[in-house]
Amino acid sequence: MSQRVIRLQVNGQPREGEAPARKLLVDFLREDLGLTGTHVGCEHGVCGACTIVMDGEAVRSCLLFAVQAEGASIATVESLADGERLHALQQSFHECHALQCGFCTPGILMSMLAFLSETPAPTEEQIRVALSGNLCRCTGYQNIVRAVQMAAARMAGK
């Protein structure tokens, strides 16, 4: 199978790799670029675990081929923390106990990052609608909603 060279920006760094056309972007990020923070869940766009931010928009990285990210600018969950200092979203999830096993968390964080940048002062209803594309099967959504509210307040305050 013919390989293609893919050049893109990931978390502010220029990166390059080679992949066959059928390689999913999520697998490219994990296997070729070593960024295993992005999780692979259902592989058909339902669970949201693989959500990343591409060119400013939250998208499913299991529904994109790596070759389609040529020239794109991507942010994964690894971009959030500044060294040991957690991002306001991560800190709020930590404080509100908004994760248990953590499998869904990277996708939720990246979805909420994009959501809050467009809707900086969301209502609870808007948060719940925005969360509907990410499945969590253990924590329960109450604490996740609370964490997003806390993060929105903190991000607006800074």
Added chain:
Amino acid sequence: MKPPAFEYFDPRTPEEAIGLLGEHGDAAKILAGGQSLVPMLNLRLLRPGCLIDINAAAGLSFIEMKGEELAIGARTRQRAIERSALVREKCPLLHEAMPFIAHFQIRNRGTIGGSLSHADPAAELPAVVTALGGTLILRSVRGERAVKADDFHVAYLTTALEPDELLTEIRLPVQAPQTGSAFLEVSRRHGDFALAAVAAWVRLDKNGRCEAAKLVLAGVHGVPFQSAAAQASLIGTTLSPGDAAQASRLIATELDPQSDLHASSDYRRQAARVLAARALEQAASRARMQAQE
């Protein structure tokens, strides 16, 4: 699972894409937003010989007025349509339906042309474009043709697209004066496919009586479902709650939805009837507000 191997093309122009389609025909699939196609590949429900990725092809993403009609490029992202002030002003029914399509992450990639070409019977856009009386522009190396939405949706997951044709543009008549529209849906969870959905609009004459009406259902039939009898029953009425109930009963009696694991046939028929009545009442009240302005 992972998708099967395929040959991959990423043409830079619609002409190049059409040329590739002409060459590969049935063996090719067009990759637009990929939000339905890639799941089918990952689940290996499909094994196309090649994918023609139109994401890098110029000139397929736009929202603009062309004469009296709103023209939308087939690869325009659903999210761009959702955010468009022009769509909100000219085709409020389309604007209202957009948030019902899956989740925002899906709408960020999903396209209007992809949804129409895939033709899932529970999808919102085929019903909305049918209700609006839209026209679809199909291009191939043989030329270009315009197909009315009514004729485009042929059967379950089947459209009038020939194997060598690419949907390039959707033309929508803008909402007329004294007209009100509404879109309503029932699904298990927000973002799920519709168990039943309804797109409706009504137009009033100068005496406040209905002079034109359209009622289209999704999720209850292989293609967007209409009832000539239901629509005709509204003409000349004042669109009272009783008139709306009567039209919704007429469309529901013609329906024979399939049962599946999400909902029984009876449940779907009942949901469709109730939604149709509500949508007609809402559309009528919006039309009256328009008429007062």
